[in-house]
Amino acid sequence: MEIGHLCYMATLKNELPRSDNVLFVFYDFETTQDTKVTESATLHVRNLVCLQQFCTHCEMKSDKDEDCERCGRRKHSFWDDATGDFVSYLCEPRPWVSA
Numbered sequence: 583m584e585i586g587h588l589c590y591m592a593t594l595k596n597e598l599p600r601s602d603n604v605l606f607v608f609y610d611f612e613t614t615q616d617t618k619v620t621e622s623a624t625l626h627v628r629n630l631v632c633l634q635q636f637c638t639h640c641e642m643k644s645d646k647d648e649d650c651e652r653c654g655r656r657k658h659s660f661w662d663d664a665t666g667d668f669v670s671y672l673c674e675p676r677p678w679v680s681a
Contacts, residue, residue: 602638603680605653607672609633611664631668633658652678 612630619625634657636643640650649655653676660667 601680603678605635605637605676605679606641607633607635609668628664629661631660631664633660633668633671 610632611628612632613626613628615624615626617625617627634646635653636656637650637653639652640648640656643650646656658671660671
């Protein structure tokens, strides 16, 4: 592109998608901080990723341990290759989810 070209980036909308085909995913990375990098800094090493998910079919169910017939198991933990397994899980095909 020529100098001064500005790529277009759409602004975020403060509203939920109007689709029945959405998977909501919430996650948390747990880390250890035992390795000193400098006198005042430590290395954060990921050792666990916890994930909870829901779709429009199960979002109002109070029992998070109850599987959903559409989106499957609603709670996941990734230990061994926490980040890689987490990303692989997110990339699994879900034909019912809107692109």
